[in-house]
Amino acid sequence: MKTEKKEVYHFQSEVKQLLHLMIHSLYSNKEIFLRELISNASDAIDKLRFESISLPTLYENDSNMKIQISINKAQKTLIISDNGIGMTRQETIENLGTIAKSGTKSFLESLEKKENQKNELIGQFGVGFYSSFIVSEKVSVRTRFAGAKNNEGTLWESSGEGEYNIKNIIKKTKGTEITLFLKKEEEEFLEIWRIKNIISKYSDHITVPVYIQNYDEKNKTYFWEQINKAQALWTINKSSIKEEEYKDFYKHLTNDQNDPLVWSHNRVEGNQEYISLLFVPEKAAWDIWNRDNKHGLKLYVKRVYIMDNYQEFLPNYLRFIRGLIDSSDLPLNISREILQDNAITENLKKALTKRSLSMLEKLSKDSDEKYQIFWNQFGLILKEGPAEDHENLSKIANLLRFTSIKNNNHKQNMSLKTYISNMDSKQEKIYYITADSYKSAKNSPHLELFNKKNIDVLLLSDRIDEWMMNYLIEFEGKKFQSISKEDSSLNKLTEDKKIKNNELSIEILEFLKKVKTILGDKVKDVRLTNRLTETPCVVLSDSNEMTTQMAKLFSAAGQSVPELKYIFEINPEHTLIKKISLINNENQLNEWIELLLDQALLAEKGNLENPHKFISRMNKLLLT
Known part of the structure; x- marks a missing residue:
């Protein structure tokens, strides 16, 4: 193959922004560039191992997988090479010239406004390679795809200033060789001891041996020295693994800068044999709500890497769990489609789900502080659980956290066990109210009786709460009850002051009849109530009707909502x-009744169909 002139390409606009941020920003932890390049090399070797299962010739008579690092102080270069899968010319352009991730541009723009978050860019979007420009004035990549004809390779070069060069070359060996031409102020990375420390810190437990070229002063010869353990951490007996080693491995596995909150390392033998290593992050990924968010476990079969982000082992409500599983039961050449239908996979999913929930339960018992960090980051996601996983409903419910009227703040830190332990012996149900916000829930007129009787009520104001409560029916034998819906247990709370017709004035009884006539079919019923103390009237849903919050959810999703007809309750003791x-004036009475209903609807729904008419009516009555 003839060599050719270099072709000049321009970076994708998002890459230009990215390089600008990296090159012109001060990073407190520049050494992470080496972790990223070693991680990429390790992935390339893992991919070759997997592809070689069905096509052994890809090894090209070189199955001794390794990563090598060499230093040239005279030329101020640091070279990282691997004998992994390598890249074709097109893959080189796609992987090193573009960032194929949705939301990249907006994310980069937000980072420009938040200087302290720039370090978090590393490990996201698959942009680890670009971190090499933090320390380099120029980067050169020589790569050849395993099995390429006639040793056809590709040379990629860039100074990180908006463009890069591509050239066809001859490369005798498969894999990738990256040469970093270091900036003058980054010459510390030309010291062997410095490189050893970085590898020991970040890459000690990757499954590929990492060698550095050293010099024997006595014999005046160069030799290759292995500088990492190259043993998969999950295969080591957990009693032999230090806490710091777990944390370092997590950072290598996930590219997360933070320590994990908790982890679970488990080996199962018997009918199914596998090892799982699961981590709970300290902080949610920026795109965890993105539909394209890649999550799931890294899958190995008999120590052979199969794929990243395999989602079939955990339900969606546990998508924040990071880690890996190494199975001895799955066939090595299994495809994604077969794996999804595999009975072993389903059994593994059940086991890993229970393991994850047990890990969270242990965290909640061991540290209130750490569990609160978890809840603040992932509580909304865990709330999806009751709808998705009926089998583990009680376990999930035990992990949920709430605020209540007795909490007296918006912090969700009360468990259902705590709520039940604080219940009065005569209290039949777990009471709650859903609303658009914490303030709205806390100031609802429905709470007046509960405040008066010192009965606690859970205040639910997350958008998912109403949906969740459709599946969260009971906990430890106590059923949940919305206080904005009609229920016999709510009526029993006022039995000490039960409304009796013979105790009511003729005026109130006549007034009740008039209200029913005036409102007609605008409401389902009109009643008197003693559940209010400060408010003249309130609306509540019938026990079989859709709640206000559920109607809002349907409406927000663009679905049709049936007309809601409320029960209108009036406080006869209110002035x-x-x-x-x-x-006695009929027109004036009509206006007052309509105004009272609008007030109750506004308190319940947070809005009115015709607010202008409401204001006009109120102004009119103020003038009478």
Whole structure:
């Protein structure tokens, strides 16, 4: 194959932004560039091992997988090479010239406004390679895809200034060789001891041996020295693994800068044999709500890497769990489609789900502080669990956290066990209310009786809460009850002051009849109630009707919502009700009744169909 002139390409616009941030920003931890390049090399070797299962010739008579690092102080270069899968010319352009991730541009723009978050860019979007420009004035990549004809390779070069060069070359060996031409102020990375320390810190437990070229002063010869353990951490007996080693391995596995909150290392033998190593991050990924978010476990079969982000082993509500599974039961050449239908996979999913929930339960018992960090980051995701996983419903419910009227703040830190332990012996159900915000829930008129009787109520204001409560029916024998829906247990709370017709004034009884006539089919029913203390009236849903919050969810999703008809409850002890009941002017009474209903609907829904009419009516009555 003839060599050719270099072709000049321009970086994708997002890459230009990325390189600008990296090159012109001060990073407190520049050494991470080497971790990223070693990780990429390790992945390339893992991929070759997997592809070689069905096509052994890809090894090209070189199955001794390794990563090599060499230093040339005279030329101020650091070279990282591997004998992995390598890249074709097109893959080189796609992998090193573009970032094929949705949301990249907006994310980069947000980083420019938040200087302290720039370090978090590393490990996201698959941009680890670009971290080499933090320390380099020029980067050269020589690569050849395993099995390429006539040793056809590709040379990629760039100074990180908006463009890169591509050239066809001859490369005798498969894999990738990256040469970093270091900046003058980064010459510390030309010291062997410095490289050894970085590899020991970040890459000690990758499954590929890493060698550095050293010089024997006595014999005046060069030799290759292995500088990492190259043993998969998950295969080591956990009693022999230090806490720091788990943390370092997590960072290598996930490219996360933070330590994990908790982890679980488990070996199972018997009918199914596998090793799992699961981690709970300290911080949610920026794109965890993105539909394209890649999550799941890294899958190995008999120590052979199969794929990243395999989602079939954990339900979606546990998508924040990171880690890996190494199975001895799955066939090595299994495809993604077969794996999804494999009975072994389903059994593994059940086991790993229970293991993950047990890990969270242990965290909640061991450290309130750490569990609160977890809940603040991932509580909304865990709330998806009751709808997705009925089998583990009680375990999930035990992990949920809430705020309540007795909490007196928005912090969700109360477990259901705590709520039940604080219940009065006569309290039949777990009471809750859903609303658009914490303030709205806390100030709902439905709470008046509960505040008066010192009965705690859970305040639910996350958008998913109403959906969750459709599946969270009971906990430890106590059923959940929305206080904005009609229920016999709510009526029993007022039995000490039960409304009796013979105790009511004629004016109030007549007033009740008039209200029913005036409102007609605008409401489902009109009743008197003693559940209110400060509010003249309130609306609540019938026990069989859709709640207000559920209707809002359907409407937000673009689905049609049936007309809601509420039960209109009136407080006969309220001064305003007593005053209005004495009005004889029919038109004026109509206006007052309509105003009271609008007030109750506004308190319940947070909005009105015709707010202008409501304001006009209120102004009119203020002038009378």
